[in-house]
Amino acid sequence: MILRHTRSLALLVLVLLGVSACASIPESSDPKAVKWVDEGNSTAPINPPPSGLDPLALVRSFVDSAAAPESNHEAARLHLTSGAQRDWSPPAGLLIVDNVDTIPVPQPTSSPGVQVVSLQADKIGRLRADQSFAPETGEYQVQVRVERRPDGQWRIAGPPPELVASRASFTGSYRPVPIYFLDHDSHGVVPDLRYVVSQPASTLPRRVMDLLTMGPSENFRSAMGTAIPEGVHPKTNTSEAADGALEVNLSDLGDVSRETRQLIAAQVVFSLQSVSSARVRLKVEGMPMLQDERDLRPTDVAAYETQGVPRPDLPGLAVVDERLVFLDPKAQPVPGPAGSGEYDVVQAGESPDGAQLAAVTRRPGGVQLRVGHYGEHLPELPVMGSYMSKPTWRGKSEVWTVVDGHDVVRALDIGGNWVTGRVDASQFTGGRPIQDLRLSHDGTRAAGVIDGRIVVAGVSDHDGKVALERPMELQPPQDVRITGVEWRKNDSLVAITDSNSAPVFDVSVDGFQWTRYTSANLGQPVKAVTVAPGGRVIVADRSGLWESKDPDDVWSLLQVPIGGGSIPFYPG
CATH class of the missing domain: 2.130.10.10 (YVTN repeat-like/Quinoprotein amine dehydrogenase)
Incomplete structure (x- = not known):
């Protein structure tokens, strides 16, 4: 990163002087209306970027807001020109980067209303479609075209070809959640780390159950199993009942044994424990999944998590x-x-x-x-x-x-x-x-x-x-x-x-x-x-x-x- 700054320092000074000389930034706020998140019961506003950002800061702000998924990445979309907003469809997947740097790129002809910005960063990894993280290394670099609107505000006309988000943006929007599947001999449950959108909090149980019924992540699909039969999914939204229990209602399991139902219960209860402290009430097509079981907590299925764990009383x-x-x-x-x-x-x-x-x-x-x-x-x-x-x-x-x-x-x-x-x-x-x-x-x-x-x-x-x-x-x-x-x-x-x-x-x-x-x-x-x-x-x-x-x-x-x-x- 030091070399990157060194080779572009002189260029940065010259181009920024040109940008500041030709950009008359008004003190008034951006006139675009504030939009609201439309997920669940969240009322958090999605604001446009701060007024008066220069092209370099605007591109950094775009990367710092790109991970927020609300309203189809509206926080990132508000950094774009009106034309780019209409055409932009956030690509699948999310590239997570660190050490974000923005450097002005000189243009062959003077165009006071246009600035090309070189976005440079260090790759950390990608959030895959199954919400697992895959490490990736190397330098990321792309050129971003920025244009000045008639009101003096700069907006991105040519966004990156993929969705690029800073580490801070990702950790602010997502939280790690272990989703539990079966171990190698299908006697116990083991965690498979995934990342779910953290807000609104009321939707977390539903997101967890969706990932659980999808099966293990790409990297560990051949190493882990699941007791949940293929095609089974939450029949209704996973939510709290009137008495405070978290109710999970699955579709028909078919003809499965009691032991399989116990393993399913362990998978569900352990997967939900990091997003809810409520006891779990398991149902299948609206009927109790375990006829002789009360609402469950992790302690009720603890034996399934300790399979293969060394005896704690053994000395080193x-x-x-x-x-x-x-x-x-x-x-x-x-x-x-x-x-x-x-x-x-x-x-x-x-x-x-x-x-x-x-x-x-x-x-x-x-x-x-x-x-x-x-x-x-x-x-x-x-x-x-x-x-x-x-x-x-x-x-x-x-x-x-x-x-x-x-x-x-x-x-x-x-x-x-x-x-x-x-x-x-x-x-x-x-x-x-x-x-x-x-x-x-x-x-x-x-x-x-x-x-x-x-x-x-x-x-x-x-x-x-x-x-x-x-x-x-x-x-x-x-x-x-x-x-x-x-x-x-x-x-x-x-x-x-x-x-x-x-x-x-x-x-x-x-x-x-x-x-x-x-x-x-x-x-x-x-x-x-x-x-x-x-x-x-x-x-x-x-x-x-x-x-x-x-x-x-x-x-x-x-x-x-x-x-x-x-x-x-x-x-x-």
Whole structure:
């Protein structure tokens, strides 16, 4: 952005002098009448741009209002000339940008009533038709023609060919909402992050239900499922009943089991919880969906959200001097050969229920994967290489690791026998080496580190073939290299970097939101990261293990006698 300003500074001064000399801006307000939002019960006015904006400021104002969808993007339309307003149909999709800059473009002939403005910005991503966010990088640049009206006000005659909105405009008009679908084995529900228009608030439940019945977002359609039969939709508007309950009335479900109805209830209740605190009353064609159930709250279906989540009572572990120890003030070795020193442990991972242990152990010429019951002998599996990533679990009977940066291998417990196979990661890697790989607790997604960036993909598991599909590369907000990643929740990650000023980030699963943790007390290199129950983030730097409960918290030294060269981890 600095170079962009430098190369155009002289041009900016010359052209602005011409614009200001020929533009006599009246002090009176724009005479166009204020229009009103026609959605729901909202009465928020849609105002024209402020009077007296010069062409550069007008184009910036257009971008700052483009995300507002009310009355077919009327807020943006009011920045256009009357002719352009008639012809402009906002294109489908929304390009979200940051660091918006407007630069005057010199014209070959003097035209005091016309100014061409170069709109330049950094791409962040796009809001897709299914209301999911897709990251996108690079510079956006387009020329916008601006004309002066007879009343002296400037208006856009040639708007951009696509709908371009600033980050501020987007966050002011939309809010993130997790929509819940089924996990990989259809036993629990998992969040799929989407963005809905935030006003009027009374319409939020309806918008959420529309997205829920549409199914999972484009990127995770092969990784997630839904209990809602195809073609089922809200029969009536989702709204509060007279007694305050939020009433959801679905069309005919057909012949579905009680368990399917319970899963549908969990999807609906969890999806609505972030937009309404009311209890949910579920109906089908006006009749109760669950005959023996009262109105539901999230606590009534909580068991469906905890599928695959590690047991919160299990202690953390750490690899220290090639042995496994407990992550507690005594740092005692774990039982069995993994803690006694019989194995030279390089990396390790514990199953969510604590019953199984996977360890990458040193052998002549490289390393080998061992998997078995916690506290017992860990049999060797035919998985060998020069190095392997930290094992990551998908449920209690499936563990993955990356061999030599390229081969993603999974081991599956089938009747007490561990069977190994490869995961198709060709889309995920694009031929590049993987530095780290972690599976979400719900088993539907994987997050990896490739070329210093986070890559997230859905886990497709059909007919015994497992693949990482539709990868998204998440772009950090500043020039840092990601060195490690872990799932903080099923819709957010925590990442460590090589930066002194921003060593740790909290990241939404789609990469739209990056929140920097404070750097106080940490020193590079930050070598490992794990997440404890309750969302506590623990990292290992050169001096020891540090923990933080919140990005604003100062890192505090974990009170364990374990040095900074260790690799801490929790089940999962």
